[in-house]
Amino acid sequence: MSSNGSGSPVRAGSVPELGFAVLEARSADHAAAPTLVFVLEIEAPGHAIRSILLDVQIQIAARQRPYSEAAQERLLELFGAPERWGTTLRTLPWLRTTTVVPAFEDTTSVELSVPCTYDLEITAARYFAALEGGEIPLELLFSGSVFFSGPQGGLQAARIAWDSDVDFRLPVAVWRRAMERHFPGSAWLRLGRESYDRLCAYKARHAHCSWEAAIDSLLEERERT
Numbered sequence: 446m447s448s449n450g451s452g453s454p455v456r457a458g459s460v461p462e463l464g465f466a467v468l469e470a471r472s473a474d475h476a477a478a479p480t481l482v483f484v485l486e487i488e489a490p491g492h493a494i495r496s497i498l499l500d501v502q503i504q505i506a507a508r509q510r511p512y513s514e515a516a517q518e519r520l521l522e523l524f525g526a527p528e529r530w531g532t533t534l535r536t537l538p539w540l541r542t543t544t545v546v547p548a549f550e551d552t553t554s555v556e557l558s559v560p561c562t563y564d565l566e567i568t569a570a571r572y573f574a575a576l577e578g579g580e581i582p583l584e585l586l587f588s589g590s591v592f593f594s595g596p597q598g599g600l601q602a603a604r605i606a607w608d609s610d611v612d613f614r615l616p617v618a619v620w621r622r623a624m625e626r627h628f629p630g631s632a633w634l635r636l637g638r639e640s641y642d643r644l645c646a647y648k649a650r651h652a653h654c655s656w657e658a659a660i661d662s663l664l665e666e667r668e669r670t
Contacts, residue, residue, distance in 0.1 A: 460603045463588055464488035467613040468554065477650035479561040479623040483585075483613075488552050493594050497546035499559060499605075500589040505537040505572060506612070509582035519575035523568065536584070539569040543589070557646075562621065563628050566636065573620050580614035587611075 465522050466486040473480035487497070512520065517527045524533045532654065562570050587609040597603040636644065648659040 446607075447481050452554070453568055459492075460538040461489040461494060463591060463609060464490075465585070465609055465611050467585060470615050470619055472495060472619055473524040473558065476501070476558075479563065479627045480528055481559045481561060481615075481619065481623055482645050483557040484554055486552065486554050486605075487546060487549075487639060489549075489591075490551060491566075493548075493550045494546070494553075495548050495592040495594065496514075496588045497591045498543065499546055499555075499587060500541070500543050502541045502586040502588075503559065504584050504586070505539055505569060506582040507537055507572065508534050513577060516577060520648055523571060523575075525552060537568055537572060539583070561623055563624055563631070573617070574670060576617045577619050581620065583615050584612045585611050585613060591652055636649055659665060 449555075464487070466487050466488075468484040469482055470483045473482050502593065507524075523537075524530055533655060540559065542559065543556070544555065544557055549598065563574075564570055587605055587608065589605050591605055591621075592600055592602050592603050644656075644659060647653075648656065651659070653659040655661060
């Protein structure tokens, strides 16, 4: 047994018991696409960690927050009518990502970059876009492998316990800030090729200067009939 710089004993060879926490989340300022940065704190008391191959699964604990009437209407496609939410409101998968944590002793922090999409056909994006404010209840599930020093200094590896998870409440404003940085005042809509070709022809035929003008014109025509 040796000692690290803080005076705590370093237990060579014993399997580290890792602890996780999310310290904060923010939007990335200079990313090429909308990105959130989660700052993770990782504890391995009394251990010298060589590295961690960390697999992170993030899911949305949708049951753990209230919803306004407007949000309930926007979430109709995901969960059905509010009177059915007792059975249809469920945890939603967001994404899964992997990061490598460099060597540390006792405690470290690492930034986990999480790319976001504004494709409203993606379930998580539709859920986020439906919320007006407050917080998004998240569950972060950790797995992967931790590499540490053995009794004779050799490299050992162990799997991260399956029950390693933390809850975090992401402010909706943080997600919106990331979106607005890249897509200010915009939303995305994917069309099938045939519908796209028809819309192109309509836009050209009526000399509309933008897709928004073409769609507004179609909607106005519909409302007049």
